[in-house]
Amino acid sequence: xxxxxxxxxxxxxxxxxxxxxxxxxxxxxxxxxxxxxxxxxxxxxxxxxxxxxxxxxxxxxxxxxxxxxxxxxxxxxxxxxxxxxxxxxxxxxxxxxxxxxxxxxxxxx
Amino acid sequence: xxxxxxxxxxxxxxxxxxxxxxxxxxxxxxxxxxxxxxxxxxxxxxxxxxxxxxxxxxxxxxxxxxxxxxxxxxxxxxxxxxxxxxxxxxxxxxxxxxxxxxxxxxxxxxxxxxx
Numbered sequence: 066x067x068x069x070x071x072x073x074x075x076x077x078x079x080x081x082x083x084x085x086x087x088x089x090x091x092x093x094x095x096x097x098x099x100x101x102x103x104x105x106x107x108x109x110x111x112x113x114x115x116x117x118x119x120x121x122x123x124x125x126x127x128x129x130x131x132x133x134x135x136x137x138x139x140x141x142x143x144x145x146x147x148x149x150x151x152x153x154x155x156x157x158x159x160x161x162x163x164x165x166x167x168x169x170x171x172x173x174x
Numbered sequence: 175x176x177x178x179x180x181x182x183x184x185x186x187x188x189x190x191x192x193x194x195x196x197x198x199x200x201x202x203x204x205x206x207x208x209x210x211x212x213x214x215x216x217x218x219x220x221x222x223x224x225x226x227x228x229x230x231x232x233x234x235x236x237x238x239x240x241x242x243x244x245x246x247x248x249x250x251x252x253x254x255x256x257x258x259x260x261x262x263x264x265x266x267x268x269x270x271x272x273x274x275x276x277x278x279x280x281x282x283x284x285x286x287x288x289x
Contacts, residue, residue, distance in 0.1 A: 106282075106285070
């Protein structure tokens, strides 16, 4: 099955810093979602991004499906950005999302 | 519009007990999913359903059963609970027909401990 690798596994930032999270996947995908799991465990939809670039406030995401990767950009990070970020591509031919192991982000004041 | 609602939020079970985790969605979504998340890991698919009366296994179905008698509800049944089933369980739903894929929405999770 598809392998999903996220990097870095852990990231510590000072408030106000920018960061890029990467998601590589081993097979062709039709779609991809990014989620933020907050410290209370809730999964929050960030982006539904099968290809191209989308922006939402301080966050933006780019997926290049032909090269099998997606990037999540966080600018001017805030302490509320802390948590775990998951990418979840949908492999071609399947009706499910496959989750990576996530990037754990800690933003300190 | 409540989205995806899971009950209970927390539960402690003794080894060998059974329970049902409830999931309901009010968005008229045809696809529904159950995932589990072990500590420090991503989510793994247990079962999913493409519509009422149709279910299929995911990556880790052993020890679980599901049913889908209505569009709204997708309960997950644990028979003979084991410590290995200690996890956080997430239910998700999405719309879409055929090969179309749309954004999935997740419930708030059920934290289950088996002792």
